[in-house]
Amino acid sequence: MTVPRPETIAAWTALQTASRVLLERVEGALKAAGLPPLAWYDALLEIERAGADGIRPFALKERLLLPQYGMSRLLDRIAAAGLIEKRNCAEDGRGLLVRITPAGRRARRSMWPIYGAELARQFETVFSGEELECLARLLWKAKSGVSG
Amino acid sequence: MTVPRPETIAAWTALQTASRVLLERVEGALKAAGLPPLAWYDALLEIERAGADGIRPFALKERLLLPQYGMSRLLDRIAAAGLIEKRNCAEDGRGLLVRITPAGRRARRSMWPIYGAELARQFETVFSGEELECLARLLWKAKSGVSG
DNA sequence: ATGATGTCGATGCAATTGCATTCACCTTGG
DNA sequence: CCAAGGTGAATGCAATTGCATCGACATCAT
Numbered sequence: 461m462t463v464p465r466p467e468t469i470a471a472w473t474a475l476q477t478a479s480r481v482l483l484e485r486v487e488g489a490l491k492a493a494g495l496p497p498l499a500w501y502d503a504l505l506e507i508e509r510a511g512a513d514g515i516r517p518f519a520l521k522e523r524l525l526l527p528q529y530g531m532s533r534l535l536d537r538i539a540a541a542g543l544i545e546k547r548n549c550a551e552d553g554r555g556l557l558v559r560i561t562p563a564g565r566r567a568r569r570s571m572w573p574i575y576g577a578e579l580a581r582q583f584e585t586v587f588s589g590e591e592l593e594c595l596a597r598l599l600w601k602a603k604s605g606v607s608g
Numbered sequence: 609m610t611v612p613r614p615e616t617i618a619a620w621t622a623l624q625t626a627s628r629v630l631l632e633r634v635e636g637a638l639k640a641a642g643l644p645p646l647a648w649y650d651a652l653l654e655i656e657r658a659g660a661d662g663i664r665p666f667a668l669k670e671r672l673l674l675p676q677y678g679m680s681r682l683l684d685r686i687a688a689a690g691l692i693e694k695r696n697c698a699e700d701g702r703g704l705l706v707r708i709t710p711a712g713r714r715a716r717r718s719m720w721p722i723y724g725a726e727l728a729r730q731f732e733t734v735f736s737g738e739e740l741e742c743l744a745r746l747l748w749k750a751k752s753g754v755s756g
Numbered sequence: 757a758t759g760a761t762g763t764c765g766a767t768g769c770a771a772t773t774g775c776a777t778t779c780a781c782c783t784t785g786g
Numbered sequence: 787c788c789a790a791g792g793t794g795a796a797t798g799c800a801a802t803t804g805c806a807t808c809g810a811c812a813t814c815a816t
């Protein structure tokens with residue numbers, strides 16, 4: 461069992477710090493605009509992409525990296541706000557199909573200008589296109605990493 | 609404000625995903641070993657570094673990027689476990705000084721082999737030293753970014 | 757068919773987090 | 787000194803998260 465090198469610690473610390481700081485800025489921008497949290501955006505986007513057929517919660521939870529109960533409750537809240545609807549699944553009696561509603565579409569669209577602008581602000585005033593690609597490539601590798 | 613370029617979205621997505629996946633692996637390793645969560649390690653490390661004088665919660669919260677109430681409660685829990693002790697601050701009647709206890713030192717030390725090994729595993733089997741440095745440099749810049 | 761096993765989703769309960777407020781004390785300007 | 791305003795820390799209460807479990811249905815092997 462070896463101990464990490466200093467560069468590893470630096471990369472890990474920078475990763476956690478940057479991720480949290482930027483996330484906070486993005487969430488802050490949404491909240492300041494009176495909009496729902498980021499998780500709602502991600503969920504709405506995936507659900508919207510799934511189209512009229514809807515999507516199953518178990519599929520959604522894998523894309524959004526949420527635990528099963530987390531997904532279940534997130535969908536509860538979004539549905540309670542009228543942004544999605546849950547329907548019984550014909551092919552599998554255990555399951556649901558989740559679809560976006562018109563209000564859900566509007567909500568997602570109203571979030572994007574704020575969200576997107578904040579992303580552009582955080583990344584594009586700081587990095588060149590090459591740097592962005594390099595960053596994305598390295599981070600992707602980190603995620604896929606050992607087990608990938 | 610404009611909408612972000614595709615590279616920006618890729619970098620942002622990769623950042624959030626990588627950060628969460630790796631964090632989960634590290635927390636998982638600690639939990640699997642029956643050890644306290646990562647936040648305890650970070651806090652214990654800073655408190656231990658502060659030495660016999662102790663450190664003030666308001667200073668700690670800035671290093672660990674926690675909100676004031678989050679820090680207050682984290683310290684409550686760590687103190688309840690006997691790993692730190694809180695003392696009144698002589699120079700400022702409002703404040704505390706937090707010091708590590710022998711048990712706290714032992715706890716931190718017992719976490720490091722697991723934590724460090726997991727870091728080494730996640731980063732050093734995937735990246736070269738140069739990649740690690742590049743990653744750290746870019747991430748640091750991202751954090752400092754717009755406002756820094 | 758049927759019983760064993762596996763998967764999907766919900767939920768009770770405990771722990772944690774977020775928000776707003778409070779209390780105590782410090783600092784500063786008269 | 788005193789009032790006004792600022793800062794350090796705690797906390798009541800609501801919302802969210804984590805954990806374990808459950809109920810319903812599907813699947814698979816016999």
